[in-house]
Structure formats: C-alpha cells, structure tokens
Amino acid sequence: MKLSASQLLLAGASLTAALPHLDSPRQRLLNGMDLPTKYGENSKPYTPGHRDAEDNYVDAIGKKLDPKPWRNGFGASVLGPYNRDRSRQSPDMIRPPSTDHGNIANMRWSFTDSHVRIEEGGWTRQTTVRELPTSVELAGVNMRLDKGVIRELHWHKEAEWAYVLDGEVRVTALDYEGGNFIDDLKKGDLWYFPSGVPHSLQGLGENGTEFLIIFDDGNFSEESTFILSDWLAHTPKSVIAENFHLAPELFDHLPTGEKYIFQGSVPGSIDDEAPKGKNVKKSNYQFTHKMLDQEPKKTKGGEVRITDSKNFPISKTVAAAHAVIEPGAIREMHWHPNADEWSFFISGRARVTIFASEGTARTFDYVAGDVGIVPRNMGHFVQNIGDEPVEMLEIFRADEFRDFSLFQWMGETPQRLVLDHLFADDKEAGEKFWEQVKDAKKDEITK
Ligand SMILES: *[C@@H]1O[C@H](CO)[C@@H](O)[C@H](O)[C@H]1NC(C)=O
Numbered sequence: 477m478k479l480s481a482s483q484l485l486l487a488g489a490s491l492t493a494a495l496p497h498l499d500s501p502r503q504r505l506l507n508g509m510d511l512p513t514k515y516g517e518n519s520k521p522y523t524p525g526h527r528d529a530e531d532n533y534v535d536a537i538g539k540k541l542d543p544k545p546w547r548n549g550f551g552a553s554v555l556g557p558y559n560r561d562r563s564r565q566s567p568d569m570i571r572p573p574s575t576d577h578g579n580i581a582n583m584r585w586s587f588t589d590s591h592v593r594i595e596e597g598g599w600t601r602q603t604t605v606r607e608l609p610t611s612v613e614l615a616g617v618n619m620r621l622d623k624g625v626i627r628e629l630h631w632h633k634e635a636e637w638a639y640v641l642d643g644e645v646r647v648t649a650l651d652y653e654g655g656n657f658i659d660d661l662k663k664g665d666l667w668y669f670p671s672g673v674p675h676s677l678q679g680l681g682e683n684g685t686e687f688l689i690i691f692d693d694g695n696f697s698e699e700s701t702f703i704l705s706d707w708l709a710h711t712p713k714s715v716i717a718e719n720f721h722l723a724p725e726l727f728d729h730l731p732t733g734e735k736y737i738f739q740g741s742v743p744g745s746i747d748d749e750a751p752k753g754k755n756v757k758k759s760n761y762q763f764t765h766k767m768l769d770q771e772p773k774k775t776k777g778g779e780v781r782i783t784d785s786k787n788f789p790i791s792k793t794v795a796a797a798h799a800v801i802e803p804g805a806i807r808e809m810h811w812h813p814n815a816d817e818w819s820f821f822i823s824g825r826a827r828v829t830i831f832a833s834e835g836t837a838r839t840f841d842y843v844a845g846d847v848g849i850v851p852r853n854m855g856h857f858v859q860n861i862g863d864e865p866v867e868m869l870e871i872f873r874a875d876e877f878r879d880f881s882l883f884q885w886m887g888e889t890p891q892r893l894v895l896d897h898l899f900a901d902d903k904e905a906g907e908k909f910w911e912q913v914k915d916a917k918k919d920e921i922t923k
C-alpha cells in the first residue's frame with residue numbers, strides 16, 4: 477500500500493508521541509544531567525527535580541509543605557482535588573519511599589474520624605475492627621468525663637485495660653471474692669479489669685479526666701456493655717423487689733433505660749466513700765498501676781517503660797510499652813513475636829514502614845490521636861520525623877511484652893555468617909558494620 481505525504485507525516489507524529497520524552501526529568505537524571513529551573517530546585521522535596529536515593533523523611537507539617545507524588549524523576553503533579561491537611565499528615569502515602577512494594581492493608585486510623593457519642597458531661601468514641609479492619613486483636617475507646625461525671629456501673633466479656641491521658645479519675649470494682657476496690661488515678665496511671673469484673677469510672681479534679689481504654693477483642697463495641705440501669709429497666713419490678721427484700725413501690729422511680737454517662741455528685745475522699753457495712757471487705761487484688769511513675773529505661777534517643785503481667789500481675793491479657801522518641805531518634809528496627817501491635821500516638825509525628833515478607837513493605841505516617849497496627853512478626857521501626865518528642869503507647873494482647881531487635885540479632889550471630897549475607901560484595905563496609913554491631917547492645921530508641 478502506498479501512503480500519501482500527509483499520511484506519512486501523521487504516522488511520524490504518532491511515532492514521536494509514543495517515544496519516551498527525551499527531556500523528561502527522569503531521562504535527564506538518568507543521563508546525569510542537571511534539571512532546568514522549571515523543575516524546581518533539588519532541595520525542595522516535592523518538585524519534579526526531587527532526587528533522594530536514601531528515601532529520607534520530610535516533615536511536611538512542620539515545614540508547611542504540600543506533598544506531591546514526585547520521586548527521583550518519576551511522577552507528575554496533582555490536577556484533581558487536593559486535601560492539603562491530610563496530605564501533610566501522610567506525606568509517605570503520597571510519595572512512598574522507593575522501598576515500599578506490594579499490597580498491604582491499611583494500618584492507620586485517626587480518632588478524629590471516629591463517631592463521637594455525646595452524653596451529659598462527657599463523650600466517647602471508638603476505634604474497632606469496624607473503623608480499622610486490621611484492628612483485630614484489640615479495640616480502643618477514647619473517653620472524656622468532666623468533673624463528677626460517671627461512666628455507669630457495668631461489666632463486659634472483654635478485659636479492659638486503660639491509660640489515663642489527662643486529669644484525675646476514680647475507679648471502683650468488685651473482685652471475685654466479693655472484695656471492693658477503689659482508687660484515684662492521674663495522668664499516666666493504668667487500670668485493668670478482667671472479663672466480667674463490674675466497675676465504674678468518675679471524673680475528679682477541676683476538669684475531670686480523659687483516658688484511652690483497650691479491650692482485648694477488636695470486635696468489641698462500647699455500645700454493648702452490661703449496664704446496671706439497663707438491666708434493672710428490663711427486669712420485672714416484682715423480681716427486683718423480691719431480690720432486695722423490699723416493696724415494689726420503692727422502685728417506681730428507677731431509670732427507664734441505661735444512663736451510661738451522666739453527671740453525678742462530686743465524691744469525697746476514698747476513706748469517706750468506702751462502703752462500711754458489716755460484711756464489706758477490701759479487695760486483695762491490685763487493679764491499678766502507675767505506669768509513668770516507673771523508672772524508665774533510658775536509651776540513646778529516648779526512654780521506655782514496659783508494663784505487663786511481670787510488674788502488673790492482674791494484666792494477664794494486655795501488655796504495653798510507653799515510649800518517648802526524641803527528635804532525630806528512631807525506635808529501632810524490631811518485631812514482636814507474640815501479638816499484633818496496637819499503637820496510640822499521644823504526641824509528635826512519626827513514620828513507620830511495615831515489612832510483611834515476600835518483598836512487600838508499606839509506609840505510614842502518624843500524628844497525635846492516631847492508631848497504628850503492626851501485625852505480629854512484621855518488621856518495623858518508628859522514626860520521629862518532627863521537631864517535638866514522639867510519645868506513644870505500644871499495646872499488645874499478650875501477658876508479656878516481647879520484641880526482637882535487629883541490631884542485637886546481628887551482634888549475637890557469628891561475624892562470618894552476617895558478613896556472608898550482607899557484605900559479600902564489600903568486605904571493607906562489612907568490617908565497619910561488624911565493629912558497630914558486635915557488642916549486640918539493644919537500644920530500643922536509638923540515635
Ligand atoms: C482546666 O481547664 C482549664 C481550661 O482549659 C485550664 O485553664 C486549667 O488549667 C485546667 N485545670 C487543670 C487542673 O488542669
């Protein structure tokens with residue numbers, strides 16, 4: 477077939493269009509050329525000219541940068557809708573490190589995205605398997621009770637562990653032997669109520685309290701607890717009367733449904749309030765613990781406190797670490813063999829890359845109020861990417877806190893074996909690496 481001149485021209489034009497754009501940022505970088513200023517300076521991290529073989533972090537919030545998907549000459553701008561605040565919170569979602577690969581489920585949830593149930597003098601919101609499908613082992617509830625406000629007497633089938641985020645709170649419980657427990661807690665204190673143990677919470681002090689509760693089942697719902705007023709509202713009055721050996725009329729004004737969270741009267745001291753009847757006895761169990769008062773393990777880049785059944789014996793199903801990671805420091809590369817990690821970020825900005833085997837890895841960024849999940853055995857680190865300390869809780873459905881340190885593993889392995897694995901092609905670098913790891917010093921938060 478013979479082509480006309482214009483047909484030939486058209487064919488030539490589409491051929492050119494199909495060829496790689498020879499002046500693209502990617503091609504220029506590959507050719508070792510500098511980028512023209514229209515691509516932005518290399519120092520600006522979200523421009524076409526961004527070049528970073530080491531995948532350094534960028535604090536998009538602190539530096540007020542708008543993350544864009546440009547990496548080592550690849551990428552393009554965003555033409556469609558752009559959510560600046562969310563983009564700044566997750567810069568490694570928009571431009572993942574070049575080492576990320578494969579499909580890994582979502583591991584981040586912000587409590588800001590949880591529905592808030594507003595009640596008299598307080599509120600509550602939850603992060604469960606329904607909000608975050610990877611939150612399988614544990615569920616979290618964030619609750620606020622103002623001064624005198626009560627979370628009603630109740631129980632549930634899940635065990636309950638909690639960390640006081642601020643303010644003061646009074647807890648009461650009944651133990652298996654019928655002993656009563658009352659304690660007042662402040663910021664950094666914990667409580668743990670095993671499955672079925674009835675309890676209550678009440679805000680004290682000027683502003684009451686706010687806390688994070690953990691339940692040892694991701695499917696837990698704060699809406700489905702066994703509540704005192706709800707039970708009595710659904711029991712025949714004649715039975716209640718018989719049970720308490722009183723006339724039914726006495727119960728005419730019982731609440732007609734659950735009270736859940738409500739304004740109560742401000743209590744006096746524990747001594748004043750403690751029950752004093754003939755058969756009343758104090759509990760021999762210790763349902764509370766002062767986590768932040770524990771002497772921390774000081775590390776090069778921060779400090780760690782670990783609370784599990786070794787130092788808080790009642791807490792048989794929940795173990796936790798409280799970590800402070802200074803700016804420029806990193807919670808070292810490690811994994812947990814016995815449970816999924818449910819992390820809660822109290823302050824700061826962090827990035828975490830989760831290595832899920834089979835060449836897959838995904839990076840997530842976290843800010844205050846975020847929940848993170850790391851499934852058991854998956855390798856990870858927590859890097860402080862901001863200018864303030866990262867304060868976080870690592871929580872596990874386990875009786876003991878356990879982790880394996882990559883650094884320590886290397887130093888506890890024969891040198892030859894390590895170097896054959898990692899430095900077969902660079903003996904000199906291998907010697908330097910070995911000098912660094914040979915003392916096998918575990919430094920949970922390192923710098
Ligand atoms: C209570 O809250 C007010 C207002 O936020 C604050 O000024 C005050 O310092 C708080 N009091 C305590 C004891 O934390």
Ligand SMILES: *[C@@H]1O[C@H](CO)[C@@H](O)[C@H](O)[C@H]1NC(C)=O
Nearest residue numbers: 605609611612693694695696
């Ligand atoms: C959670 O509970 C619902 C309703 O009881 C059930 O259908 C679902 O299978 C449960 N999911 C998990 C992960 O246990």
